Amino acid sequence: MSEQATDIMEPNAQLTEKQMDDLRNDEELADECRDIFIAAGILAQEPKDTEQQLERFHKRHFIKRMRRLAYKVTISIAASAACIAAILLYVSHNDDSKSPLLVEADADIQPRLTDSRGYAVPLKMYVNSQSPADPIVIAGEYKNTQRPATVFSTVTDTVSLLIPKGHSCRVDLADGTKVFLHPGSRLNYPSAFGGCSRKVALEGEAYFIVAKDEKKPFIVSTSRSQTIVTGTEFNVKSYNETKECVTLINGKVKFISNQNQQNAVELLPGQEASIDNSGMPAVCEADTMQYTAWRDGYHYFDEATVADILRQIGTSYNVSIECHNRSILSYHMHYVVRRDIPLDEAVRLLNKMGKLHARLTDDGKLIVK
Amino acid sequence: MQNKETFDRIFRQYYRQLYVFANRIVADDEESCDLVHDCFEELWIHINDTDEQSARQFLYTCLRRKCIDHLRHKEAGQRYIMLTATVTSKWDTEADIEQMEQREQQIKECIEALKPPTREIFTLCYVEHKKYAEAAELLGVSVSTIKKHIVRALKYFRERRKNSET
Numbered sequence: 360m361s362e363q364a365t366d367i368m369e370p371n372a373q374l375t376e377k378q379m380d381d382l383r384n385d386e387e388l389a390d391e392c393r394d395i396f397i398a399a400g401i402l403a404q405e406p407k408d409t410e411q412q413l414e415r416f417h418k419r420h421f422i423k424r425m426r427r428l429a430y431k432v433t434i435s436i437a438a439s440a441a442c443i444a445a446i447l448l449y450v451s452h453n454d455d456s457k458s459p460l461l462v463e464a465d466a467d468i469q470p471r472l473t474d475s476r477g478y479a480v481p482l483k484m485y486v487n488s489q490s491p492a493d494p495i496v497i498a499g500e501y502k503n504t505q506r507p508a509t510v511f512s513t514v515t516d517t518v519s520l521l522i523p524k525g526h527s528c529r530v531d532l533a534d535g536t537k538v539f540l541h542p543g544s545r546l547n548y549p550s551a552f553g554g555c556s557r558k559v560a561l562e563g564e565a566y567f568i569v570a571k572d573e574k575k576p577f578i579v580s581t582s583r584s585q586t587i588v589t590g591t592e593f594n595v596k597s598y599n600e601t602k603e604c605v606t607l608i609n610g611k612v613k614f615i616s617n618q619n620q621q622n623a624v625e626l627l628p629g630q631e632a633s634i635d636n637s638g639m640p641a642v643c644e645a646d647t648m649q650y651t652a653w654r655d656g657y658h659y660f661d662e663a664t665v666a667d668i669l670r671q672i673g674t675s676y677n678v679s680i681e682c683h684n685r686s687i688l689s690y691h692m693h694y695v696v697r698r699d700i701p702l703d704e705a706v707r708l709l710n711k712m713g714k715l716h717a718r719l720t721d722d723g724k725l726i727v728k
Numbered sequence: 729m730q731n732k733e734t735f736d737r738i739f740r741q742y743y744r745q746l747y748v749f750a751n752r753i754v755a756d757d758e759e760s761c762d763l764v765h766d767c768f769e770e771l772w773i774h775i776n777d778t779d780e781q782s783a784r785q786f787l788y789t790c791l792r793r794k795c796i797d798h799l800r801h802k803e804a805g806q807r808y809i810m811l812t813a814t815v816t817s818k819w820d821t822e823a824d825i826e827q828m829e830q831r832e833q834q835i836k837e838c839i840e841a842l843k844p845p846t847r848e849i850f851t852l853c854y855v856e857h858k859k860y861a862e863a864a865e866l867l868g869v870s871v872s873t874i875k876k877h878i879v880r881a882l883k884y885f886r887e888r889r890k891n892s893e894t
Contacts, residue, residue, distance in 0.1 A: 374805070396854075405747060416739065
């Protein structure tokens with residue numbers, strides 16, 4: 360019977376109808392399977408910070424309650440409610456009330472690598488002396504110091520790399536292409552490029568330096584577009600909340616909107632492709648400095664709004680940001696810093712401009728006045 | 729205020745074990761995190777008519793239902809879903825959950841007594857989801873050796889269970 364339980368509980372096992380019947384009828388067999396389930400739970404070293412999770416839970420509720428409150432204010436019902444509404448409106452105009460969160464930090468998760476079935480694969484990140492903010496991930500590598508080294512069972516296994524907020528990295532693909540991933544992005548890539556094209560999938564944002572191969576076009580696929588190149592440098596921005604945006608730094612690219620596949624556009628260096636409301640590709644001139652600066656390890660903001668700068672800081676360091684003075688959010692500022700500096704240093708440099716005052720609280724929030 | 733204190737106490741006590749429970753079923757850190765948070769949200773909504781004693785059962789039944797729904801949504805095999813439902817069926821009633829907590833303590837002691845190779849095999853297969861053939865290749869042994877270790881451990885667990893029942 361233990362042999363039976365062992366067979367049934369094998370990961371990804373093809374279960375038979377007979378095994379199902381036995382399981383339903385034999386309580387002892389079910390108990391043995393349960394023992395494996397329980398044992399797995401005990402052996403799994405899941406690093407979870409309960410206090411942090413509790414905080415996160417209440418934060419979500421606080422925001423939900425604040426939103427409901429704001430809604431009540433704009434409706435304005437009975438006399439007493441109208442009174443409270445008036446007071447709340449007055450208070451919020453004076454910016455003395457609890458200020459809305461500008462950026463909310465995510466739960467702290469580490470970058471992780473999963474295989475095509477969704478199971479975790481060991482991830483090794485190497486120090487990058489040229490750009491310390493972007494540790495290097497080498498595609499097609501499977502190294503585990505505790506067990507003998509082995510390779511993926513299929514040579515061109517596709518993996519999915521998640522880079523959460525607070526992290527960034529550089530992925531070196533099998534063909535020599537380098538991909539600089541932004542915080543809050545995911546890249547799916549194979550361990551080696553077979554076939555007649557080199558295909559990767561991206562959610563979020565990345566800067567690509569593609570190795571030249573005229574015979575094998577390199578294709579970046581997002582949920583909304585395809586970008587095809589042979590050897591070149593370009594930036595892809597594909598977040599759900601903003602417009603799709605592909606900017607060419609040098610070389611040549613062909614850009615295809617998934618909604619409108621017949622009208623591919625070819626970009627020249629310095630141009631940017633986006634998708635308009637009707638799904639058609641549109642081309643315009645772009646400032647490439649911010650993208651090449653990222654590649655070189657810098658945050659580059661030239662006359663950008665304080666709101667945009669703060670949002671980038673929030674994402675790069677995975678920190679929540681509250682703003683007590685809404686008017687400064689539309690100020691324009693010049694802010695160029697290395698990406699590998701610690702958060703308090705980034706805050707100090709932000710304050711140096713004299714246009715705002717940001718302060719880090721003990722519980723890791725940034726308060727801006 | 730009193731409700732928040734009660735809720736926080738319940739959260740602190742059960743969060744981790746619920747997360748582990750969910751992750752064993754759905755094998756996805758982020759998803760497990762979300763599923764557990766969803767259950768606590770439902771608890772929060774009902775915190776006025778929940779007494780602390782029945783909170784654990786409420787959370788487990790809620791989580792179990794959500795995890796199985798997630799498997800269906802992800803189109804996991806019918807039989808795998810059935811297997812999951814059967815294995816986790818003992819986290820439904822208060823009495824059963826209590827029994828499972830005791831069982832967990834027993835198995836914990838057994839695991840501590842297991843030799844490292846056996847523990848390694850369990851971790852590879854049931855935590856990292858390696859098939860027996862993969863685990864065998866990684867460790868440089870045969871599949872039958874892998875299974876032998878597992879079967880022996882299961883017999884040890886069963887013995888321990890029988891002894892405590894007498």
